[in-house]
Structure formats: structure tokens, C-alpha cells
Amino acid sequence: MKLAVASGKGGTGKTTVATNLAFVAASQGRSVAYLDCDVEEPNGAIFLHPQIEEDRPVGVAVPKVDADKCIHCGKCGEICQYSAIVAMDDQVLTFAELCHSCGGCELVCPVGAISEDQREIGRLQAGRAGNVQFVQGLLNIGQAMSPPLIRAVKAAAPPADMTVVDCPPGTSCPVIEAVRGAEYVVLVTEPTPFGLHDLKLAVETVRKLKSPFGVLINRSDVGDLQTRAFCDRSRIAVLAEIPDVREVAEAYSRGVLAAEASAHYREGFDRLIERLDKEAAK
Amino acid sequence: MKELVVISGKGGTGKTSIVASLAWLAEKVVLADCDVDAADLHLVLTPEIIRRESFSGGKRARIKAGHCTACGKCEELCRFDAIFFDGPGNGRQDRTFRVDPIACEGCGVCAWFCAENAIEFAPAVNGEWFISRTRCGPMVHARLGIAEENSGKLVSTVRTEARRLAEQRGLELVLIDGSPGIGCPVIASITGASLVLIVTEPTLSGLHDLERVAALTRHFEIPAMVCVNKWDLNAETAAKIEDYARQRGLASAGRVRYDRAVTQAQIERKSVVEQGTSPCAEDIRAVWNAVRTAIETSA
Numbered sequence: 001m002k003l004a005v006a007s008g009k010g011g012t013g014k015t016t017v018a019t020n021l022a023f024v025a026a027s028q029g030r031s032v033a034y035l036d037c038d039v040e041e042p043n044g045a046i047f048l049h050p051q052i053e054e055d056r057p058v059g060v061a062v063p064k065v066d067a068d069k070c071i072h073c074g075k076c077g078e079i080c081q082y083s084a085i086v087a088m089d090d091q092v093l094t095f096a097e098l099c100h101s102c103g104g105c106e107l108v109c110p111v112g113a114i115s116e117d118q119r120e121i122g123r124l125q126a127g128r129a130g131n132v133q134f135v136q137g138l139l140n141i142g143q144a145m146s147p148p149l150i151r152a153v154k155a156a157a158p159p160a161d162m163t164v165v166d167c168p169p170g171t172s173c174p175v176i177e178a179v180r181g182a183e184y185v186v187l188v189t190e191p192t193p194f195g196l197h198d199l200k201l202a203v204e205t206v207r208k209l210k211s212p213f214g215v216l217i218n219r220s221d222v223g224d225l226q227t228r229a230f231c232d233r234s235r236i237a238v239l240a241e242i243p244d245v246r247e248v249a250e251a252y253s254r255g256v257l258a259a260e261a262s263a264h265y266r267e268g269f270d271r272l273i274e275r276l277d278k279e280a281a282k
Numbered sequence: 283m284k285e286l287v288v289i290s291g292k293g294g295t296g297k298t299s300i301v302a303s304l305a306w307l308a309e310k311v312v313l314a315d316c317d318v319d320a321a322d323l324h325l326v327l328t329p330e331i332i333r334r335e336s337f338s339g340g341k342r343a344r345i346k347a348g349h350c351t352a353c354g355k356c357e358e359l360c361r362f363d364a365i366f367f368d369g370p371g372n373g374r375q376d377r378t379f380r381v382d383p384i385a386c387e388g389c390g391v392c393a394w395f396c397a398e399n400a401i402e403f404a405p406a407v408n409g410e411w412f413i414s415r416t417r418c419g420p421m422v423h424a425r426l427g428i429a430e431e432n433s434g435k436l437v438s439t440v441r442t443e444a445r446r447l448a449e450q451r452g453l454e455l456v457l458i459d460g461s462p463g464i465g466c467p468v469i470a471s472i473t474g475a476s477l478v479l480i481v482t483e484p485t486l487s488g489l490h491d492l493e494r495v496a497a498l499t500r501h502f503e504i505p506a507m508v509c510v511n512k513w514d515l516n517a518e519t520a521a522k523i524e525d526y527a528r529q530r531g532l533a534s535a536g537r538v539r540y541d542r543a544v545t546q547a548q549i550e551r552k553s554v555v556e557q558g559t560s561p562c563a564e565d566i567r568a569v570w571n572a573v574r575t576a577i578e579t580s581a
Contacts (some may be wrong), residue, residue, distance in 0.1 A: 008320050010293010010462040015487065041291055042493060043487040056554035081340060081390050102361055102389030141497040141515060144434060144466035169293040169462050170319040172426055172433045193548050194298065194322040201320060204428045208384065222542070224549050253485040253516040 001280045002163045004182035008198030010169035012037045012188045013218035013242075014038075016252060018166035019047040020259045021186075021276075025162050026131035033160035034129070035177040037178040038168040039122060039137035041204070046255040048129035050136075055125045058120035058137065058152045060145075062096040063105050069113035076105035076114060099146065122149040124156055133158045147177040154181070171198075171205045179206065184280045185213035186239060191223035196230060203236065214279055216272075219244040237279060240272050283448050284457045284476040284577050285441075287316075293462035293493030295483045296511040299544050300566060301459040302326040302553035305418040307570045313416065314444035315423040316437045316471040317411065317461040326551055329414030329421050337424065337439060339432025340388040342406035343381045345369060349400035352376035356392035356401065365392065374496070384429050408432050411439055413447065422446055434466035441471065464498045472499065476580045478506040479535055479573055484513050484520035492523060496530055507533045507576060509569050513542040535572045538565040540572045 005018040015038070022034040036044040060106035063076070063085055069094055077087030085092060096119050106114040122139040137153040146168070157163055167178040179185055185206045188200040199215065206213045215231050220241035231238050244269050251261035258265040288304070290297040301323060305313050315323040319539060343364075345356070352375040357365040362385050369380035381392070381401075393403035411424035422444040444456045460471040472478055478499050482488045484539050492508065501504040508527040513520035522533055541562035547554040555563045 007293075009322070010290075010320070011483075012294055038463075040468075041293075041487075041491040043292070043490060046340050046486045046490060079390065079394055081388055090328045100387055100389060102387065102391050103359070104389055104391040104394065106358065139465065141464065141494065142469070145463045146463075171318040171428060171431075172467075173431050174463075175319075175464065176429050180385075192545055193325050193551070197322055197325055198320045201428065208429045218430045223545055249515060252487075253519055254297065255486040265507065 001161070001276070002165070002166040002181065002183045003276065004167055004179045004185045005188060006167040006175060006179055006185055006202060007169055007188045008163050008171060008202030009189065009195050012190045014188045015047070015166055016258060017186060017216060018045050018164050020257055020265070020269050021135050021273065022132045022164045022268060023048065023257055024259050025273055028273070030161040032131065033133040033135065033157050033163045035153050035157055036136035037151065037153050037165050039139045039149045040168060042136045042138060044166050045136060047257050048132060048134055050127045050129035050134035052125045052127040054127065055123060058122050058124050058149050059120045060099070060148045061101040061103065061116040061117045062099045063094050063114050064117040065092045065094060071111055073110060074157060075108045075110065079098065079104040079108045087099045090124045101148065113139045121145065124152055127154055132241055133160060146174045150174060150177040150184065171201045175205065179209055179211060182211050184276060185211045187213055187215045188218055189215060189227060190219045191217055191225070191227040195223070196227045199227065200230070200265045210258050212279070212282070214239040217241045225280070239279070240268065242268065283445065283454060283456065284580060285458060286477050286479060286573065287458040287460050287471065287472050287475045288479045288481060289460035289468060289495060290462055290481045291464065291495030292482065292488050295481050295488060296544065297481045298322045298459055299548065299554065300481050300509070300511065300538070301457065302432070303555040303563070303566045304570055305557050306553045307567065308455055311419045311455045311457050312444045312453050313421040314440050314456055314458045315421070316440050316458050316467065318424045318426045318433050318436045318440065318467060321423055321425065323358045323459045324423055326548065326553055327416040327418060327421060328551055329416045329423065331412045331414045333413040335411050336407050337409040337411055337436050338405040339408045339435040340406060341390060341403050342383060342386050342388050343390065343392050344402045345377045345379050345381055348372050348414060349398050350375065351398055352378055352550065353397065354379065355397065358565070359391050359395055361456055362387045367375050372554055378448050388431065389562055393421040409436050411436065411443065413443065419453070420451070422447065434470040437467045437470035445505060464494050464534060468498065472504055473502055475504055477502050477573070480508045481511050482508060482510055482523060484516040484523060486519065489519065489523050489526065496532060505580060509535040509538060509571060511538045513537040514539045522565055533576060536565065536569045538562055538569060
């Protein structure tokens with residue numbers, strides 16, 4: 001089962017749900033892979049304490065221009081939609097950080113003056129956290145584009161009975177990249193006006209991607225009843241409601257998994273996994 | 283005119299709730315919600331929209347099924363796995379190629395190299411932006427379309443319009459609600475700003491994310507201050523975060539205690555400082571005083 005844990009609003013408990021799911025499923029004897037695709041701010045490692053066995057740079061292709069071959073026809077600048085290559089009368093300038101690696105400039109150059117270079121955008125780290133196979137991406141500081149790194153993290157996923165993708169917040173390209181290909185999406189929210197507003201956006205996003213999904217309401221006793229009402233009205237499965245418990249919040253603040261801190265939570269995640277098995281089989 | 287950007291690294295630290303309070307406390311201010319893919323500030327400030335514009339951040343390819351000869355060149359050249367061989371038939375071909383609009387990056391390579399000129403490549407509407415009236419001052423905000431690209435460009439549009447509005451009306455401050463993370467929309471919201479206020483929380487995740495976001499402000503050489511929200515949830519980590527900030531030359535903007543009044547205010551569509559006196563509202567007033575002083579002396 002390939003699961004994505006996403007949210008719309010940040011800070012609703014995505015990483016809490018994803019890491020606990022991975023930990024509890026692994027302790028049931030399943031083979032589990034946890035992929036931290038929140039590459040701008042990855043936090044899964046704080047809770048899973050992985051032993052990193054592999055650490056390598058991830059690059060993207062950017063153009064390199066051979067000035068001796070260039071005939072200044074201007075085609076490269078014409079095809080580029082991102083202003084990453086600008087053809088002037090006497091020289092060609094490249095702006096690697098704007099490049100989306102589409103390969104257009106190299107294809108269009110009539111004299112083969114453009115080749116591809118690699119530019120590092122982040123690192124990929126993989127290893128084991130107990131029985132969980134762990135992979136994370138770390139975007140380099142100052143890099144704007146995370147989707148290629150998210151793609152690399154997903155490509156490095158080891159085969160497993162259960163794959164848990166911890167997604168970035170929001171609804172734009174990084175989220176799409178992380179959620180793409182998931183067999184089931186768990187949307188984590190909190191029952192506040194901000195949480196509900198962003199949940200509605202997240203629901204529209206996963207509907208557009210045609211992924212089956214359900215909602216988990218975290219800190220369910222804080223806020224109001226509108227989120228539950230929205231899910232019921234829209235016939236969205238509510239997978240679980242997790243109350244706000246101070247001992248769990250404190251465990252979180254220290255980097256301890258809720259399922260380790262509380263037997264009650266551990267049982268809650270056992271039930272959630274059972275529910276996900278059923279939902280994914282539908 | 284100065285620009286103050288509030289960001290957090292980690293999501294859900296209370297950034298927008300604090301921005302709503304600062305909006306109420308600040309005078310002569312233009313508000314800009316640059317968290318364009320999960321914008322929430324309007325839920326508290328209930329803006330009345332006076333101008334609405336569509337936003338196009340780039341182009342998108344579309345295959346005209348009637349012209350497609352199913353040669354497969356587009357699929358071969360596309361680097362984004364955006365082309366599928368499941369388009370409708372056209373009399374000569376049983377099926378044609380189709381562009382998945384969600385996966386399409388708008389590079390135009392397929393359209394350029396299509397021998398049949400069967401691929402349309404036209405500006406896509408990726409979202410909308412608005413100028414509104416609120417009880418705290420004018421506001422520029424936006425909505426990125428679902429599953430759309432170019433959030434950075436939309437952020438830049440919102441910032442530019444907010445600055446223009448401030449100049450036109452002689453307002454002194456643009457207060458920007460940023461997005462979580464350290465990527466494209468965050469970079470677009472902070473570059474060239476007068477001051478960044480980082481709102482964090484006393485958890486290991488909060489500390490870890492602060493380290494990365496502080497590295498980002500340093501990278502772009504923007505002065506930054508740190509405010510620990512909900513500090514009393516873990517006083518020890520709060521102190522650790524403040525130590526870290528001090529070592530990195532980040533000024534402290536103070537602490538805000540955990541208070542369920544914040545959620546209650548959100549439900550009432552108010553900022554916590556408007557709602558009346560609560561200990562947490564007093565903390566936020568102190569944060570505002572610290573930030574105001576810093577911004578007045580900023581370049």
C-alpha cells in the first residue's frame with residue numbers, strides 16, 4: 001500500500017501521523033518504507049532516529065554553452081520559458097537557478113553548442129530506523145525548486161508492504177509531486193477555521209489527482225464542529241479523530257513518537273492501520 | 283516604506299494569527315497575504331474585494347486531437363511525464379496523445395517540435411489576486427488555482443501590488459504573511475524585505491526548521507527576529523531556541539504564551555488582540571513594540 005500523508009495547512013500533525021504509522025506498521029511485522037518528501041523542512045528523522053547509510057547529492061540538469069561553437073542564432077533564448085537562458089548579440093547568458101531542466105535549449109541548438117551540466121539542489125539520505133526503511137530529501141538553502149528532489153526521494157524508495165510519504169504543506173507543485181502515484185491519501189487537519197479552509201483546498205487537490213482519500217482530525221477537541229460537519233456533508237471518510245493530549249504534545253516537543261509515549265495512542269494507530277487496509281482495498 | 287515579512291519555516295506555529303494581531307496594532311499599513319497556496323488571513327480580516335485580477339504565471343500545452351498523428355515525438359521529448367497516449371481518436375488514429383495539465387511544466391518543448399503543429403501553447407490562468415478593504419487597512423491577497431504552478435510569481439505579484447498601494451496612499455508599512463518552508467514562495471516573499479519576523483514553537487521540529495529558515499534569511503542577507511509562540515508548552519526548548527537565535531545574531535522579538543483564546547478568536551473571526559485583554563494578547567503587543575522599534579531603525 002502506497003500512502004501519502006498530506007494536509008493543506010501546515011502544523012496539523014502530518015509528520016506525527018506519518019512517523020507513527022510507519023513505526024506501528026513496522027512493529028506489526030510489515031515491511032515499511034517512510035519517505036520524507038517535505039524536503040524544505042523534513043522532520044521525520046527527529047522522531048524516527050534513522051541510521052543514515054547513504055548520503056548523496058541530487059542534481060538537476062542545466063545548460064552549459066560552448067561559446068566557440070555558438071553562432072548566436074538566438075533559438076535557445078526563444079524556446080526557454082523560464083528566462084534561464086538569454087541569447088544576446090554577442091554572448092549567451094545562463095541563469096541556472098531559473099532552469100526547469102526541460103532540455104529545450106539543447107534540442108533546439110542547431111550547432112550542438114549546448115550540453116547538460118548538473119547543478120546540486122539538495123541531498124538524499126537513506127538508511128534504517130529500527131524496522132522502518134527511511135529516505136529523506138534535504139533541499140539546499142536558497143534553492144527554490146523542490147519537485148526534482150521530491151521525485152528523487154520517491155525514486156529511491158525501497159520495495160515495501162507499506163510506503164508512507166510524508167508530504168509538504170500547501171496545494172501547489174511540491175504537494176502534487178509528493179502525492180502523485182499514491183494509492184490512498186490521508187489528509188490531516190485540525191478543526192479550526194484555518195484548518196477547515198485549507199482542508200477544503202487539499203480535498204480539491206486530491207480530487208483533481210483522482211486519489212482516494214480520507215480525513216484524520218487531529219486535536220479534535222480544540223476548535224469547533226464545522227470540520228466534522230463538512231466531512232459528513234461531503235461524504236468524506238473520517239479515518240480517526242485524535243484529541244489534544246498534553247502528554248502527547250510534550251512527547252512531540254521532545255522528539256518522541258506518540259505511539260511510544262502512550263499505549264493508548266499505539267492502539268489508536270493499530271486501529272487506523274486496520275481502517276486504511278480496508279479503505280485501500282475498496 | 284518598509285516591508286515586514288512574517289514566516290515560520292515549520293507550518294502551524296501561529297504565524298497567521300500573529301499577523302492578524304499585528305495588522306490590528308499597526309497603523310498606516312498595507313496587508314499582503316503571500317501564503318498563496320493556503321491563504322488564511324482573509325478568514326480573520328474578512329476583506330471586501332474591490333478589485334479582482336486573474337493571474338497567469340506561464341503557458342500550458344494542449345494537444346488538438348484532430349491534428350495529432352500519434353507519432354509520439356511529444357511523449358519522447360517531455361521530461362515531466364506529462365504526456366499520455368490516451369487521448370480521443372480522430373478518424374485516422376484510434377487514439378491520440380494528451381497532455382496532463384497537472385504534470386505539464388509549461389516548457390513548450392512538445393509544441394515546438396510537433397511536426398504537425400498539433401499542440402497549442404497558450405497562457406494558462408493559474409490563479410487570481412485581489413485588492414480589498416479590511417478594518418485594518420487595504421489588503422492584497424491571492425488564490426492560486428488548485429494544483430497550479432508558479433506560486434513564486436504570484437507571491438511577487440502580490441508584493442508588488444502591495445508596495446504600489448502603499449506608495450499611492452502614503453502608507454508606511456507593508457505587512458506580509460509568508461508561507462511555510464524555505465522554497466520558492468518563501469524566497470519570493472522575503473528577498474529585499476526590510477525585516478523578517480520568524481514565528482516558531484518550542485518543539486524540536488520548530489528548532490530544526492528555524493535553523494533552516496534562519497540560514498535562508500542569512501543567505502539573502504535580510505535582518506531577522508525570532509518570536510517563540512506557545513513558549514510555555516516546553517520552556518526548556520523555548521530557551522534553547524532563544525539561545526540558538528542569539529548565537530546566530532538573530533534578535534529576539536519576545537515570547538507569546540499558549541492560550542486557547544487564540545483558537546476562540548479565530549472562530550469569532552477576530553485577532554486575539556481585538557478580542558480584548560488576555561495574557562497572550564499582552565505578549566503579542568510586546569512583540570509588536572519590539573518589531574516596530576527594529577523596523578523603524580532598519581535600512
